[in-house]
Amino acid sequence: MKKLSLLICAAISVNGIVFAQEAIHPDIPDIASPVIGKDGSVTFSLFAPKAENVMLTGNVLRELKDTLPDGTVKNIDYLKMNNNEGLWTLTLNGLTPDFYSYKFLVDGVETLDPLNSYVLRDVRSISSTFLLPGLESELFIPANVPHGSLSEVWYNSKSDGLDRRLSIYTPPAYDDMDRAYPVLYLLHGMGGDETAWVDQGKAVQILDNMIARGLIEPMIVVMPNGNIARQAAPGYDSFALEQPQFNLPHTIDGLFEELFPEIVDFIDNNYRTKPDRKSRAIAGLSMGGLHSLYISANYPEKFGYVGLFSAATDPIRHNPEGLPRFYEDRSNKMKKFFDSSAPVYFIAIGKDDFLYDVNTQYRKELDSLNLPYIYEESNGGHEWSNWRQYLIKFLPMLFKE
Amino acid sequence: MKKLSLLICAAISVNGIVFAQEAIHPDIPDIASPVIGKDGSVTFSLFAPKAENVMLTGNVLRELKDTLPDGTVKNIDYLKMNNNEGLWTLTLNGLTPDFYSYKFLVDGVETLDPLNSYVLRDVRSISSTFLLPGLESELFIPANVPHGSLSEVWYNSKSDGLDRRLSIYTPPAYDDMDRAYPVLYLLHGMGGDETAWVDQGKAVQILDNMIARGLIEPMIVVMPNGNIARQAAPGYDSFALEQPQFNLPHTIDGLFEELFPEIVDFIDNNYRTKPDRKSRAIAGLSMGGLHSLYISANYPEKFGYVGLFSAATDPIRHNPEGLPRFYEDRSNKMKKFFDSSAPVYFIAIGKDDFLYDVNTQYRKELDSLNLPYIYEESNGGHEWSNWRQYLIKFLPMLFKE
Numbered sequence: 001m002k003k004l005s006l007l008i009c010a011a012i013s014v015n016g017i018v019f020a021q022e023a024i025h026p027d028i029p030d031i032a033s034p035v036i037g038k039d040g041s042v043t044f045s046l047f048a049p050k051a052e053n054v055m056l057t058g059n060v061l062r063e064l065k066d067t068l069p070d071g072t073v074k075n076i077d078y079l080k081m082n083n084n085e086g087l088w089t090l091t092l093n094g095l096t097p098d099f100y101s102y103k104f105l106v107d108g109v110e111t112l113d114p115l116n117s118y119v120l121r122d123v124r125s126i127s128s129t130f131l132l133p134g135l136e137s138e139l140f141i142p143a144n145v146p147h148g149s150l151s152e153v154w155y156n157s158k159s160d161g162l163d164r165r166l167s168i169y170t171p172p173a174y175d176d177m178d179r180a181y182p183v184l185y186l187l188h189g190m191g192g193d194e195t196a197w198v199d200q201g202k203a204v205q206i207l208d209n210m211i212a213r214g215l216i217e218p219m220i221v222v223m224p225n226g227n228i229a230r231q232a233a234p235g236y237d238s239f240a241l242e243q244p245q246f247n248l249p250h251t252i253d254g255l256f257e258e259l260f261p262e263i264v265d266f267i268d269n270n271y272r273t274k275p276d277r278k279s280r281a282i283a284g285l286s287m288g289g290l291h292s293l294y295i296s297a298n299y300p301e302k303f304g305y306v307g308l309f310s311a312a313t314d315p316i317r318h319n320p321e322g323l324p325r326f327y328e329d330r331s332n333k334m335k336k337f338f339d340s341s342a343p344v345y346f347i348a349i350g351k352d353d354f355l356y357d358v359n360t361q362y363r364k365e366l367d368s369l370n371l372p373y374i375y376e377e378s379n380g381g382h383e384w385s386n387w388r389q390y391l392i393k394f395l396p397m398l399f400k401e
Numbered sequence: 402m403k404k405l406s407l408l409i410c411a412a413i414s415v416n417g418i419v420f421a422q423e424a425i426h427p428d429i430p431d432i433a434s435p436v437i438g439k440d441g442s443v444t445f446s447l448f449a450p451k452a453e454n455v456m457l458t459g460n461v462l463r464e465l466k467d468t469l470p471d472g473t474v475k476n477i478d479y480l481k482m483n484n485n486e487g488l489w490t491l492t493l494n495g496l497t498p499d500f501y502s503y504k505f506l507v508d509g510v511e512t513l514d515p516l517n518s519y520v521l522r523d524v525r526s527i528s529s530t531f532l533l534p535g536l537e538s539e540l541f542i543p544a545n546v547p548h549g550s551l552s553e554v555w556y557n558s559k560s561d562g563l564d565r566r567l568s569i570y571t572p573p574a575y576d577d578m579d580r581a582y583p584v585l586y587l588l589h590g591m592g593g594d595e596t597a598w599v600d601q602g603k604a605v606q607i608l609d610n611m612i613a614r615g616l617i618e619p620m621i622v623v624m625p626n627g628n629i630a631r632q633a634a635p636g637y638d639s640f641a642l643e644q645p646q647f648n649l650p651h652t653i654d655g656l657f658e659e660l661f662p663e664i665v666d667f668i669d670n671n672y673r674t675k676p677d678r679k680s681r682a683i684a685g686l687s688m689g690g691l692h693s694l695y696i697s698a699n700y701p702e703k704f705g706y707v708g709l710f711s712a713a714t715d716p717i718r719h720n721p722e723g724l725p726r727f728y729e730d731r732s733n734k735m736k737k738f739f740d741s742s743a744p745v746y747f748i749a750i751g752k753d754d755f756l757y758d759v760n761t762q763y764r765k766e767l768d769s770l771n772l773p774y775i776y777e778e779s780n781g782g783h784e785w786s787n788w789r790q791y792l793i794k795f796l797p798m799l800f801k802e
Contacts, residue, residue: 032644052451052506106510107451112527114511117645118636119520119527126513126520131642144632144639147564151552154573163548169479172555175671235519238545241532243433244518270576 029087030276033115034102034130041093042132044102046113049086051106055080056090058102058127059383063095076103083197093348098385099202101127113315120199121234123191124244129295138209140202140391145212146172150204152194152236155266159259164225166263169207171269180189180274182399183220183267185260186391187284187291189248192310193233196227200384201391210395217399220271224263226284226291251287252306252318254326257294264302277341283307285387286355286374290315293328300337305398307346309390310353312361333367338371344397348376348390355382416776421480430488434516435503435531442494443533445503447514450487452507457491458480459503459528460784464496497784498535500603502528521600522635524592525645539610540793543602546613547573551605553595553637554666554694562658565626566633567664568595570608570671571672572619581675583800584621584668585706587792588662588685588692591713592647594634595626601785602792618800621672625664627685627692629657652688653719655727658695665703678742682799684708686788687756691716695728701738706799710791711754711783714763739772745798749777749791756783 010251033045055078064076081088081104088104101120104111112119113128120129131141148171149381154163186203188196197203203221210216224323227248234244250256268275282303284292289311296303312318315327337343345366349359366373376393380386430633434446449455456479482489482505489505502521505512513520514529522532532542549572555564572582587604589597598604608693611617628649632638635645651657669676685693685702690712697704713719717726738744746767750760767774777794781787 046510048508048510050453051510067630106507106512107448107449109447109452109507109512110515111507111512114527115644116523117527118527119522121518121520124513124518126518141642142633142639144564147555149552150556151550151718153550154548162545165548231544236543238543241542243516265659 009383017197029147030359031087031115033113034128036130036132038097039055039093040132040134041091042095042098042100042130043089043091044081044104044113044135045087045089045115046081046104046106046111047087048106051083051086051088053107054081054083054088055079055105056102057105058100059385060092060095060100060102061378062383062385075147095132096385097132099129099137099140099200099388101129103127121244122200123246136389139206140388141209142205143209143212145208147208148172148204148211149174150198154232157259158262159228159255162231164230165194165236165288166225166266167198167223168267168271169204169221169223171207171211171220174220174272178272180272180279181218181220182279182281183271183273184395184398185222185224185263185280185282185292187224187282187288188249189286189288191244192288193227193230194223195233197221197223201306202388203391206388206391206395210392216395220267220273220397222263222267225290226256227251228259230295248339252290252312252315254294254324257291257298258326260291260295261299261302274281277302277304279304279399281307283309283346283391283394284311285309285390286382287312289313294330296343297330297333297337298326300333300340303343304341305344305346305395307390308348308359309387309394310349310355311347311359312355314358317358332364334366334371335369338369343374344393345371346376346390346397347373348378348386348393350378350380350382350386352379353386413744416586432488432516434514434768435529437531437533438492440494441533441535442492443496443501443531444490444492445514446488446490446516447482447504447505447507447512448488449507452484452487452489452510454506455482455484455489456480456506457503458506459501460786461493461496461501461503461655463781463784463786477591477678496533497786498533498538500530500532500541500601500789504528522597523601524647524796537790540607541789542610543606544610544613548609549573549605549612551599552747552772554671555633556664558660559663560629560656562790563632565624565631566637567596567667568599568624569668569672570605570622570624572608572612574619575621575673577675581673581680582619582621583680583682584623584672585796585799586623586625586664586681586693587629588625588683588684590685590687590689591652592645593689594628595624596633596634598622598624603789604792607789611793617796620800621668621674623664623668627657628652629660636691644802653691653713653716655695655725658692658699659727661692661696662700662703678703678705680705680800681791682706682708684710684747684795686710687713687783688713688793690714695731696782697744698731698734698738699727701734701741704744704769705742706745706747708791708795709749709760710788710795711756712748712760712763713756715759718759732766735767735772736770739770746772746774747777747791747795747798748774749779749787749794751779751781751783751787753780754787769777 035043081090116128282292289308436444482491517529690709
């Protein structure tokens with residue numbers, strides 16, 4: 001095995017400048033990780049000569065199942081790696097092409113892959129990531145096509161006078177052409193923020209690639225921060241520099257939804273939009289699906305297209321002491337919305353999603369009201385792997401009139 | 402010690418949704434890391450009950466020195482942490498308020514802090530980070546002040562027809578007011594890219610805060626990718642999805658510098674700029690300092706302000722086989738530049754910088770030509786800690802006429 005002193009890696013790592021470093025490391029093998037083979041295999045490697053047990057974890061294992069003696073099928077959440085003189089490796093075959101995250105558990109200590117610079121934060125958890133190329137992931141991968149711009153922009157919220165941050169995608173040639181564009185409002189889930197659809201959802205690459213292929217209309221995409229208790233994603237909020245939190249106050253109480261028109265006004269006042277419901281869509285995942293449901297139902301004149309991706313369609317669960325006003329009288333609001341706007345209404349969920357049953361219930365409600373929707377049922381559960389694909393399915397439905 | 406099963410952390414981490422997880426972890430203590438005390442102390446903690454040796458490394462140690470028996474003073478690059486029943490901790494006192502990075506070395510394995518979601522990539526290396534608040538760092542910290550926008554924007558390069566990505570800061574109220582702004586072009590060092598001044602340089606927060614305090618003129622700041630062999634930062638380049646590289650081709654051969662006017666033209670054509678040298682500045686660190694030096698010297702009509710932060714002023718080192726045409730005849734070009742533009746010329750370097758001597762030599766060259774410059778000599782070496790402070794010193798010099 002070719003050996004390379006860690007000296008070189010350490011030296012390069014400090015501000016890009018070669019410094020002398022104390023040679024306290026053992027020699028480490030000259031390895032790369034992860035390595036994607038031509039056959040689509042992915043090999044993970046970690047040099048940990050003193051470790052007794054190294055395991056791989058992350059959504060790279062999501063297709064692995066274990067059948068227990070009693071017949072129960074269980075997910076496999078950890079896989080032991082193979083040890084060869086301190087070099088721990090594991091090869092996974094047959095992964096669906098996708099954007100994956102993983103980490104190592106080294107004698108119980110969560111460890112990112114030190115050989116992989118690509119890192120993702122998901123709420124409080126950090127992971128190493130990679131893109132496995134192939135048919136299912138080709139729209140996530142940066143291509144040499146015309147690119148839109150991505151901007152982090154602040155608007156002022158009238159509710160409390162605070163500035164809040166939005167991520168805004170403007171399509172290629174937005175600055176060159178004096179035309180107006182339709183707008184998709186794209187909302188994150190609980191624990192997410194205005195960076196979620198960019199970093200995990202690959203929204204920018206999906207938009208660039210689908211526009212370049214002529215699959216969708218060029219559009220503006222606005223990704224707000226749905227946490228009304230926050231100004232911006234962790235690290236950008238002037239009142240909250242602590243670690244990210246999963247369950248922030250006021251996420252599912254109707255306040256964000258009620259105030260939503262001020263975001264729409266900000267966008268219509270500052271971007272070249274087509275400011276009407278035929279040119280305005282709203283979609284979101286999980287909590288963002290709930291937000292999309294109630295924003296569109298309460299402001300029926302605003303949106304002509306709605307996408308509910310694994311939506312939390314049952315706000316009662318989150319408000320056991322009583323349904324907030326903004327969530328009341330749903331059926332009547334939905335009837336008015338469909339009567340006046342005849343929206344394209346898209347509902348998507350995975351068979352294994354823990355919200356599958358409440359989505360079925362919600363569809364029954366729509367059925368009983370004779371309100372038409374497009375329904376997509378996928379494999380898998382409550383995961384980005386599905387939400388990226390739902391976005392890819394939803395986008396071509398938009399702004400066709 | 403209060404115990405909390407890792408179950409909860411792991412459960413929250415998967416797409417923000419609570420899943421059942423196999424309970425294979427030992428109980429881990431309910432700890433936070435890093436913890437910043439009221440006295441400015443910083444305590445790092447890692448639960449690694451099976452580890453024999455856990456060390457702390459990173460620029461948190463940069464002020465620690467060791468004197469060897471022969472009198473040599475050495476940097477301390479690793480500090481052993483204290484083990485208490487598997488909980489490894491270390492407290493550092495007296496750190497200068499700054500933006501810091503660190504990681505753990507657990508029996509030789511580089512490990513990011515699993516309790517800290519804030520991660521930074523520097524070339525190929527990933528680290529955990531934190532902001533230590535205080536006088537020296539207060540301009541890096543997000544404040545509740547009017548915010549500028551940060552955009553990732555693509556321009557087309559005439560040299561090879563490729564689109565390349567720029568980070569562009571527009572000041573608060575840029576979209577509200579019909580006025581024109583001056584522009585600072587801010588360049589990264591070797592191994593960096595268009596994200597470096599944003600992620601490591603804290604340029605957005607520094608600009609927001611200094612504009613809000615009335616310390617500097619509102620300005621547009623353009624941060625290009627100085628790697629002419631690349632389109633964009635790792636992960637966004639359609640031809641290079643591999644791991645980041647430190648030493649890319651064509652970084653110090655004059656090509657990026659020669660083509661620079663196409664970036665200036667793109668900005669002047671697409672933003673409300675004041676398109677003259679009295680309203681245009683260029684500055685960069687290390688390789689970006691070299692770029693700034695030669696762009697301003699070769700296009701003397703373009704820039705009225707130049708900042709060289711720890712600049713690589715000696716392109717011969719990087720071109721041992723002969724100086725590229727664009728780097729030739731420096732003294733004459735500099736004379737013409739100073740004669741025609743009378744620029745504000747700012748040179749800054751740390752006493753311990755490995756480029757200190759070549760900077761001294763360059764200043765002698767300017768002295769011998771009677772060309773005036775402002776010189777700032779700081780402590781420390783070739784590091785972001787200095788570059789952020791140099792930017793803070795340089796910005797108030799700009800666009801005062």
